[in-house]
Amino acid sequence: MDLTILLGELERVLARLDDAGIRHLSIAPADPAAAADRAATTGSATPTDDAPLPQGNGSELDAAPAPGELASRPASRGQRPPRFPLPAAVTQASLAPQWKGAGLALAELSTLEALQFNFRDCMACKLGATRNRLVFGTGCARPPLMFIGEGPGAEEDQQGLPFVGRAGALLAGLIAALGLTRDDVYITNVVKCRPPGNRTPEPDEIASCRPILLRQVELLDPRLIVTLGNVPLKALNPLAAGITKERGRTFAFGRWTVLPTFHPSYLLRNAAAIPTCWLDFRRAYREAYPAV
Numbered sequence: 001m002d003l004t005i006l007l008g009e010l011e012r013v014l015a016r017l018d019d020a021g022i023r024h025l026s027i028a029p030a031d032p033a034a035a036a037d038r039a040a041t042t043g044s045a046t047p048t049d050d051a052p053l054p055q056g057n058g059s060e061l062d063a064a065p066a067p068g069e070l071a072s073r074p075a076s077r078g079q080r081p082p083r084f085p086l087p088a089a090v091t092q093a094s095l096a097p098q099w100k101g102a103g104l105a106l107a108e109l110s111t112l113e114a115l116q117f118n119f120r121d122c123m124a125c126k127l128g129a130t131r132n133r134l135v136f137g138t139g140c141a142r143p144p145l146m147f148i149g150e151g152p153g154a155e156e157d158q159q160g161l162p163f164v165g166r167a168g169a170l171l172a173g174l175i176a177a178l179g180l181t182r183d184d185v186y187i188t189n190v191v192k193c194r195p196p197g198n199r200t201p202e203p204d205e206i207a208s209c210r211p212i213l214l215r216q217v218e219l220l221d222p223r224l225i226v227t228l229g230n231v232p233l234k235a236l237n238p239l240a241a242g243i244t245k246e247r248g249r250t251f252a253f254g255r256w257t258v259l260p261t262f263h264p265s266y267l268l269r270n271a272a273a274i275p276t277c278w279l280d281f282r283r284a285y286r287e288a289y290p291a292v
Contacts, residue, residue: 112219112220116134122134127194133160134160135193138188139186140183145284148213149229152193153198167264171187188216206235217253217256222256224258225256236258237251259280
């Protein structure tokens with residue numbers, strides 16, 4: 001696929017939405033004309049280290065398959081990748097539920113619906129007092145691909161759905177370029193409540209939500225997890241360096257494989273990073289949807 005065409009299409013979509021003054025992106029199946037919010041972007045996924053963006057010769061980009069070709073491939077889960085042990089820095093003790101009086105034990109919550117219901121009124125950290133709605137996650141219940149972002153933004157806090165602002169429109173565009181839809185994957189965030197002013201979640205907030213995130217991963221059992229930005233990268237791999245050093249380098253989290261890449265809100269501010277991120281999305285597709 002010609003990367004110039006991909007970037008041009010994404011630019012034109014966002015421009016049309018801005019011109020139309022559309023305030024939010026609806027992801028209801030009955031509304032294919034959904035559009036993106038013009039206001040605050042989701043997350044603050046700016047890299048925290050100063051490493052330059054990886055540079056390539058363009059050959060990988062030129063080899064990208066067309067969306068139509070990808071869409072025609074069977075979405076079989078096929079054989080799963082090797083099972084990895086938890087990284088040394090992430091022990092079962094550190095991932096154990098931190099809840100006191102929060103309802104049923106996490107191991108007893110055997111469905112996503114039960115997990116979401118159990119924590120619908122969660123006040124385990126200070127974000128609970130300022131949220132409008134808890135933003136749990138959305139998408140396929142058995143997804144080959146799972147995307148983890150940072151936290152809800154203003155529009156997400158109003159709708160109770162992840163990635164429905166401008167950053168969400170860009171994420172949806174990249175997913176669509178792979179021949180997939182949001183319903184084919186699962187999308188969530190590390191923290192389930194909006195940090196005030198869209199600030200970066202604080203360590204205690206991340207620690208409070210991490211047991212929920214881990215149980216989501218266990219129930220979804222994706223073939224590949226894609227982390228978007230620094231916060232989810234560090235939530236799953238505390239010893240990781242900054243995102244510009246780690247992006248594109250897979251690591252093991254329990255029995256799952258994780259591929260870090262940039263957050264869409266960072267791409268909105270730094271368009272030059274989109275080609276690098278597109279390489280990661282192509283790789284994610286190949287690993288999540290292997291040839292049958």
